[in-house]
Amino acid sequence: MGIDRGITTFAQCSDGKAILGISPLKKNLKKLAKLQRKLSRKKKVSANWRKTKLKIERLHNHIANLRKDFLHKTSTQLAQSHSLIVMEDLKVGVMAKSAKGTKENPGTNVKAKSGLSRSILDQGWQMFQQFLSYKLNWRGGELILIPPKNTSLKCRLCGHIAKENRINQAKFQCIQCGHTEGADLNASINILAEGHSVLACGVEALASTTKQELLIRKLATV
Numbered sequence: 001m002g003i004d005r006g007i008t009t010f011a012q013c014s015d016g017k018a019i020l021g022i023s024p025l026k027k028n029l030k031k032l033a034k035l036q037r038k039l040s041r042k043k044k045v046s047a048n049w050r051k052t053k054l055k056i057e058r059l060h061n062h063i064a065n066l067r068k069d070f071l072h073k074t075s076t077q078l079a080q081s082h083s084l085i086v087m088e089d090l091k092v093g094v095m096a097k098s099a100k101g102t103k104e105n106p107g108t109n110v111k112a113k114s115g116l117s118r119s120i121l122d123q124g125w126q127m128f129q130q131f132l133s134y135k136l137n138w139r140g141g142e143l144i145l146i147p148p149k150n151t152s153l154k155c156r157l158c159g160h161i162a163k164e165n166r167i168n169q170a171k172f173q174c175i176q177c178g179h180t181e182g183a184d185l186n187a188s189i190n191i192l193a194e195g196h197s198v199l200a201c202g203v204e205a206l207a208s209t210t211k212q213e214l215l216i217r218k219l220a221t222v
């Protein structure tokens with residue numbers, strides 16, 4: 001199965017299923033900001049300062065646990081129902097950039113917020129990849145990571161690659177063959193196809209080394 005990862009849809013699967021994400025940080029951002037303001041008004045290292053500081057730490061833990069729980073549940077379900085999963089090898093920076101673009105309240109504490117969401121988001125993606133990889137391996141399956149190249153701009157039917165194929169963030173419409181689909185779904189099917197070709201190449205490479213080995217052995221016996 002191919003998976004296209006996103007911010008609003010956590011994972012779009014090539015079988016059509018979409019896994020919506022949870023945003024524990026976003027949900028708790030107001031609460032967190034309020035506590036941080038409260039902390040800044042307290043005298044440093046006083047009893048009340050310590051109390052507020054502890055509350056902030058607890059909230060951070062809570063957010064991390066919600067995310068971890070979600071990632072565990074999702075990766076377990078996926079690993080149980082599939083033996084081969086293909087995803088893009090997304091560099092952390094790319095995800096962080098998208099996260100910055102989705103911030104809802106620009107103007108207030110944006111830098112701190114985006115920095116914070118970035119670090120937590122990054123952690124989440126790496127964790128998801130890790131969980132999924134070892135859970136698949138446990139069952140004899142495999143996670144294949146492919147380089148992210150044109151998967152969202154390429155038509156999965158005719159192969160035409162164009163920026164204009166993307167009408168907007170959500171919709172894909174091929175300017176060559178007219179194929180219309182959800183952009184994430186089209187991408188996830190491309191990702192799966194890419195994974196299959198990586199596998200095929202791997203087998204080919206393996207076959208040629210076997211051939212070489214046979215040749216070497218043959219030469220050795222002569």
Ligand SMILES: [Zn+2]
Pocket residue numbers: 155156157158159160174175176177178179
């Ligand atoms: Zn097309």
